[in-house]
Amino acid sequence: MLHALEGSQAIAQAVALCRPGVVAAYPITPQTHIVENISKLVADGKLKCEFVSVESEFSAASVVLGASAAGSRSYTASSSQGILLMAEVLFDIAGMRLPVVMTCANRAISAPINIWNDHQDSMTVRDSGWIQLHCADNQEAIDTSIQAFRIAERTELPVMVCMDGFVLTHTLEVVDMPSAEQVDSYLPPFTFKNKLDPKHPLSLGTLVGPEYYTEARYSLHRALEKALPEIEAADADWAKICGRAAGGLLTVEGPENATTAVLAMGSVVSTLTESNEMLPGNKRVKIIKLRSFRPFPIEALQMACQGLKELIVLERAFSPGLGGILGTEVRAALAGMQKPPQVRNFTVGLGGRDIPMSTLSKLINAAKAQAPGGFAILDVEPERLPPEDR
Amino acid sequence: MDSTKLKQEIQERRRQAQSAPSESMPVEHNMAELRKLQPRYRGLEAGHRACQGCGEALAARLVTEAAGPDVILTNATGCLEVFTTPWPQSAWRLPWIHSLFENSAAIASGVEAALKAQGRKTKVIAQGGDGGTFDIGFQALSGMLERQHNILYVCYDNEAYMNTGIQRSGSTPHAAMTTTSPPGKERMGKRHLKKDLLSIIAAHHIPYAASASVAYPADIRRKVRRAVSIEGPTFLLIHSPCPLGWGIDSEISIEVARLAVQTGLFPVVELERGELTGVMPIRHPRPVADYLKLQNRFKHLFTDDPRAREEREHLQALADHNIEIYQLKGDGMDALDTDGADTVRRGGMVD
Numbered sequence: 001m002l003h004a005l006e007g008s009q010a011i012a013q014a015v016a017l018c019r020p021g022v023v024a025a026y027p028i029t030p031q032t033h034i035v036e037n038i039s040k041l042v043a044d045g046k047l048k049c050e051f052v053s054v055e056s057e058f059s060a061a062s063v064v065l066g067a068s069a070a071g072s073r074s075y076t077a078s079s080s081q082g083i084l085l086m087a088e089v090l091f092d093i094a095g096m097r098l099p100v101v102m103t104c105a106n107r108a109i110s111a112p113i114n115i116w117n118d119h120q121d122s123m124t125v126r127d128s129g130w131i132q133l134h135c136a137d138n139q140e141a142i143d144t145s146i147q148a149f150r151i152a153e154r155t156e157l158p159v160m161v162c163m164d165g166f167v168l169t170h171t172l173e174v175v176d177m178p179s180a181e182q183v184d185s186y187l188p189p190f191t192f193k194n195k196l197d198p199k200h201p202l203s204l205g206t207l208v209g210p211e212y213y214t215e216a217r218y219s220l221h222r223a224l225e226k227a228l229p230e231i232e233a234a235d236a237d238w239a240k241i242c243g244r245a246a247g248g249l250l251t252v253e254g255p256e257n258a259t260t261a262v263l264a265m266g267s268v269v270s271t272l273t274e275s276n277e278m279l280p281g282n283k284r285v286k287i288i289k290l291r292s293f294r295p296f297p298i299e300a301l302q303m304a305c306q307g308l309k310e311l312i313v314l315e316r317a318f319s320p321g322l323g324g325i326l327g328t329e330v331r332a333a334l335a336g337m338q339k340p341p342q343v344r345n346f347t348v349g350l351g352g353r354d355i356p357m358s359t360l361s362k363l364i365n366a367a368k369a370q371a372p373g374g375f376a377i378l379d380v381e382p383e384r385l386p387p388e389d390r
Numbered sequence: 391m392d393s394t395k396l397k398q399e400i401q402e403r404r405r406q407a408q409s410a411p412s413e414s415m416p417v418e419h420n421m422a423e424l425r426k427l428q429p430r431y432r433g434l435e436a437g438h439r440a441c442q443g444c445g446e447a448l449a450a451r452l453v454t455e456a457a458g459p460d461v462i463l464t465n466a467t468g469c470l471e472v473f474t475t476p477w478p479q480s481a482w483r484l485p486w487i488h489s490l491f492e493n494s495a496a497i498a499s500g501v502e503a504a505l506k507a508q509g510r511k512t513k514v515i516a517q518g519g520d521g522g523t524f525d526i527g528f529q530a531l532s533g534m535l536e537r538q539h540n541i542l543y544v545c546y547d548n549e550a551y552m553n554t555g556i557q558r559s560g561s562t563p564h565a566a567m568t569t570t571s572p573p574g575k576e577r578m579g580k581r582h583l584k585k586d587l588l589s590i591i592a593a594h595h596i597p598y599a600a601s602a603s604v605a606y607p608a609d610i611r612r613k614v615r616r617a618v619s620i621e622g623p624t625f626l627l628i629h630s631p632c633p634l635g636w637g638i639d640s641e642i643s644i645e646v647a648r649l650a651v652q653t654g655l656f657p658v659v660e661l662e663r664g665e666l667t668g669v670m671p672i673r674h675p676r677p678v679a680d681y682l683k684l685q686n687r688f689k690h691l692f693t694d695d696p697r698a699r700e701e702r703e704h705l706q707a708l709a710d711h712n713i714e715i716y717q718l719k720g721d722g723m724d725a726l727d728t729d730g731a732d733t734v735r736r737g738g739m740v741d
Contacts, residue, residue: 021503022500050503050504052499052500052503052537054496054537055529058496059496059530059533062489062499062500063496063499063500063503064500065489065493065500066489066497066500066503066504067501067507068504069487069497069501070504070505070508071504071508072504072507089489096489196462198459198460198462198484198485201482201484201485201486202485203475203482204487204488205475205487205488205489206471206475206476206480207471207472207476208477209476209477
């Protein structure tokens with residue numbers, strides 16, 4: 001059924017449809033509306049779950065860790081500093097193979113403090129072992145949140161659903177909210193074979209020495225790799241139920257014969273797609289929407305890049321002292337191709353700086369000037385820099 | 391059931407098991423029945439890698455023994471986690487989960503919330519050392535208490551970061567030597583006081599908070615049974631010597647623990663909703679020097695240095711203060727390890 005909902009409200013309703021047993025969260029802008037909406041659903045008796053109002057994001061992550069290990073479907077949500085405060089627990093949840101689902105309302109990180117959108121928070125925990133799926137609009141965020149529980153529970157890996165703070169979380173959008181029947185037919189009740197139970201006592205989170213540690217970490221790596229087909233299947237099966245897919249591992253749009261493509265994640269893809277349609281037909285590029293950042297779909301990306309001469313990677317984070325993170329990973333992923341495209345790499349839209357429609361043309365032009373292996377922040381304003389950095 | 395009768399019962403069952411055809415009474419089934427007859431439940435098995443004389447290992451065994459089998463344990467990072475679960479082995483007979491150093495109370499909160507959501511009645515016991523409780527895990531613990539989770543939190547207090555090699559914690563006594571509070575020309579060991587954690591816990595007005603010592607096992611058992619019978623957050627602080635960290639011989643571990651109580655340095659008390667309701671009385675308080683001189687961590691307090699005497703007096707004053715504020719002074723014989731007999735009740739909730 002179609003509803004005009006704020007992104008956060010939509011996520012709260014989608015999560016409630018998944019019947020979590022335990023929800024724990026701590027407020028942080030721009031995630032706050034999600035936890036507020038879930039609290040209200042619990043208060044109104046529309047969501048029957050244990051809602052734990054914790055004293056920090058660190059405890060929010062720890063509570064869902066414990067709840068998941070005790071056999072309950074568990075959910076949390078956070079942003080920015082909250083994700084960083086959770087970081088230690090996030091690595092632990094993944095290492096312990098607990099199928100927790102969280103929403104990351106993507107936001108910049110301090111310093112300087114900034115509450116607006118970019119991807120530096122989820123990027124910081126990219127090596128935690130969580131699956132990270134990015135959403136381009138609120139419909140995708142709803143569908144991905146529901147799929148996330150199925151992916152998590154089938155792979156025994158935690159899933160982070162990344163949606164742009166404010167741009168999506170605080171934006172009213174007409175969305176199709178699935179029915180409880182649709183979700184119930186898609187998502188079976190959670191059963192966890194390794195749960196804490198006095199009848200079958202297990203020790204979880206034991207000390208592992210050099211003789212087994214490598215194997216434990218390798219198995220985590222393999223689990224992420226094996227999650228690739230699960231992510232595709234979860235999307236395909238969801239599409240069978242509601243007639244709408246959320247983008248599998250990645251999707252490619254634009255003219256078949258275009259030899260330039262722009263790759264991006266999150267809501268900026270919607271902006272790029274729309275600007276692309278306004279370009280003259282022969283100037284149009286392919287738009288690659290990367291949905292699964294972890295696991296990184298190397299093979300699918302190589303396929304998507306067949307025949308391309310130039311691939312422009314647009315990202316909303318970077319690694320100080322290196323350059324682009326996504327760009328660096330894409331370069332590495334394509335190195336195995338026989339004829340890899342030239343990869344250009346730009347960061348744009350940090351800390352909520354607007355990414356207008358004109359960005360696409362600016363990007364295409366700037367790419368021509370970038371040296372192989374280069375990186376630049378596209379929208380840096382020289383006059384706002386201290387003189388020594390201009 | 392007394393032990394003679396139990397022995398007879400076991401022998402009789404064994405005899406039956408040997409003579410009966412195996413299909414009618416499988417040996418495994420028989421053993422399970424026998425286990426039920428064991429007077430003590432063991433949650434923590436022998437064979438773990440704790441040091442000789444480890445107070446924490448003993449305390450954890452007593453706690454799990456008293457709490458019984460329908461329990462889920464959480465554990466902060468520390469000695470207890472390390473010596474009980476070197477993969478692929480585990481000394482726990484109970485479901486047990488360790489996550490991080492500072493989140494034992496928070497993962498316990500999650501386990502308890504899940505049990506509630508599933509309608510399960512299993513009791514949750516969170517465990518941590520003094521580092522994980524007084525210091526790095528304090529915020530998560532305070533949150534757990536404030537949210538009224540139905541959890542018993544047990545802190546095994548050996549008064550320093552022993553797992554990383556004896557560094558000072560918020561629980562380390564004043565003037566004690568650790569590797570990060572060494573005595574020297576400018577210092578006489580730890581400069582600060584032991585944090586009064588129990589008062590802070592009690593200030594959350596939880597139903598039950600108590601201290602105990604491994605020198606008094608029956609008292610620990612009684613307090614654990616009491617705590618797990620209460621619906622809501624409860625807290626138990628168990629003084630647990632670390633022979634390596636305190637610089638004592640393993641065989642005097644219990645004796646040293648008992649002296650901590652008998653000097654008044656470690657008051658054994660019970661608080662209900664923040665009110666003092668029970669204390670283990672001291673009939674003949676021992677001078678703190680009797681306790682201190684047995685331990686290498688206080689060795690520098692027995693030198694010619696004039697500061698040594700000053701610090702000994704300081705510690706004596708702290709013990710005297712404890713005796714006064716908790717009214718520990720009692721009549722008659724010294725406390726012995728008998729259930730209840732060594733505790734003065736001062737009202738409060740009925741057992």
